Amino acid sequence: MKFRAVIAFAAAAMLAGCGLNSVPTAEENAKARWADVQTNYQRRADLIPNLVSTVKGAANSESQILTNVTNARAQANTIKVTGDDLTDPAKMSAYTQAQNGVTLSLQRLQEAYPQLQSQENFKTLMNQLEGTENRIAISIRDYNAAVQAYNTRIRTFPDAIGAKIFYGAKPMTPFEAKAGAENAPKVDFGGNSN
Amino acid sequence: MTAPVAGADEARANAQPTPAGYDFPALTGRVVDTANLLSVSERRRLSNRLVDVEKQSKHQFVVVTVKSLGGHVIADYGVNLGRTWGIGRKCFNDGVLLIVAPNERKVRIEVGYGLEKALRDEEAAAIIEQDILPHFKAGNFSAGISAGSEAIIREITQ
Numbered sequence: 001m002k003f004r005a006v007i008a009f010a011a012a013a014m015l016a017g018c019g020l021n022s023v024p025t026a027e028e029n030a031k032a033r034w035a036d037v038q039t040n041y042q043r044r045a046d047l048i049p050n051l052v053s054t055v056k057g058a059a060n061s062e063s064q065i066l067t068n069v070t071n072a073r074a075q076a077n078t079i080k081v082t083g084d085d086l087t088d089p090a091k092m093s094a095y096t097q098a099q100n101g102v103t104l105s106l107q108r109l110q111e112a113y114p115q116l117q118s119q120e121n122f123k124t125l126m127n128q129l130e131g132t133e134n135r136i137a138i139s140i141r142d143y144n145a146a147v148q149a150y151n152t153r154i155r156t157f158p159d160a161i162g163a164k165i166f167y168g169a170k171p172m173t174p175f176e177a178k179a180g181a182e183n184a185p186k187v188d189f190g191g192n193s194n
Numbered sequence: 195m196t197a198p199v200a201g202a203d204e205a206r207a208n209a210q211p212t213p214a215g216y217d218f219p220a221l222t223g224r225v226v227d228t229a230n231l232l233s234v235s236e237r238r239r240l241s242n243r244l245v246d247v248e249k250q251s252k253h254q255f256v257v258v259t260v261k262s263l264g265g266h267v268i269a270d271y272g273v274n275l276g277r278t279w280g281i282g283r284k285c286f287n288d289g290v291l292l293i294v295a296p297n298e299r300k301v302r303i304e305v306g307y308g309l310e311k312a313l314r315d316e317e318a319a320a321i322i323e324q325d326i327l328p329h330f331k332a333g334n335f336s337a338g339i340s341a342g343s344e345a346i347i348r349e350i351t352q
Contacts, residue, residue: 124316131315134269 006031023163026150030172031083032141038081039176040136041099047132048073048102055109060114065105065112072101086147087170096175103133144174208280216271217264220281221256224248229259229296231335240343251351253309254282257343259294259335268295272304282306290350292342296335301326303346313349321345 047171052066076098105131116122151171154163164167196199219228224244232240244255251269258267263271272293276282282289288308294301303318325345329338 056274123319127316127319128314136272137269 020166023150023154023167023169024157026146026153027167027169027172030143030146030150033139034081034086035141035194036085037143037163038141040132041076044102044129044132045073045077046135047125047128048106049173051129054119054125055113055116056122058119058122063112065108069102069105069109072098072105076102086172089173092173092175101110101155140175142185147172147174196305208284210277210280212278213274214275215264215295216266216276216278219258219260223258224254226256226258229261229294231259231294231296231339233336236336236340240340243343243347247347247351250281252286253288253290253350255290255292255343255346255350256281257292257294257339259296259339261295261297263295263298263300268293268298268300268302272302273281276304276306290346292339292346294335294339296330301330301342303342308331309350312352313346317349321349 048069052070055066057123079091079095079098110126113122117126153159154167154169154171158194205227209221209235217228223230225241227237240257243305244257249253258272258275264275272291275293276289276291280289281291286308287306289306289314290309293304301313301322303313305313305318321342326338326342329335329341
């Protein structure tokens with residue numbers, strides 16, 4: 001009787017050591033962090049229509065720069081990455097590209113209308129935008145840390161056993177905002193103003 | 195001095211380890227003036243005020259001045275400091291930090307997610323611009339910190 005209990009304990013301990021619980025926990029954590037990233041990007045997307053109409057009203061014209069912002073936002077909104085897509089680098093890179101396109105078009109917008117900086121409405125929106133960009137940066141960092149923790153876990157002993165046998169766990173893709181940002185301008189706008 | 199220290203202990207309950215590359219001051223109370231911008235009496239007055247606010251509103255508000263940000267952007271410094279110290283109630287994430295780095299000439303109001311609706315980005319920016327910076331530009335850090343704190347308290351308690 002006692003012997004059996006010992007075996008049961010040992011088996012439980014062995015299973016726990018194989019990542020039976022820790023792997024899905026790490027996976028769920030990374031997915032939750034990803035949801036934060038998306039929420040913050042959505043928050044930015046929600047600010048844009050208001051920003052565009054404010055600029056339009058103040059500048060009395062609709063410039064190519066504004067159209068670019070609207071288009072970049074529309075394009076970014078078509079690409080959704082769910083928790084299950086996080087192991088797909090191609091999808092992640094499409095998402096990154098699209099969001100970086102928005103970032104860039106917003107930078108162009110800020111540079112193009114320096115005279116609006118003194119306008120109260122515009123200033124408020126810019127402060128909100130800046131805060132949102134900050135939140136995006138933080139959530140990306142948190143997501144990348146969670147991904148790193150998960151990827152390390154599924155590749156190292158003993159969790160790698162459970163990860164492989166029970167879950168077929170694949171490594172997740174970290175978010176590389178910087179690398180894509182350099183490519184984004186050429187892909188989306190090419191800098192031409194027609 | 196007992197009240198601020200008790201507050202610091204509560205805060206430490208949800209503290210996290212310091213991330214690599216950061217050198218944070220110790221959380222010694224609700225006013226952590228490592229850059230020595232406030233007089234002893236001003237520090238005590240502000241500290242007592244923050245204790246009262248927390249008793250009343252349950253939101254934890256800590257004022258911190260630092261000699262150096264260690265080369266970090268103040269936004270990153272602020273988030274990591276707030277997390278490391280565990281400011282605010284964990285389930286509500288309702289802490290607020292006012293960070294002043296006089297040597298880098300930077301000020302930031304770091305707001306927990308739970309308080310973002312009460313203290314929005316544009317409100318925080320307006321507090322810095324209208325209540326804090328005019329005093330700082332005149333060289334009066336104490337007045338700027340005091341006015342900024344009152345403005346933040348107004349937002350989070352209304």
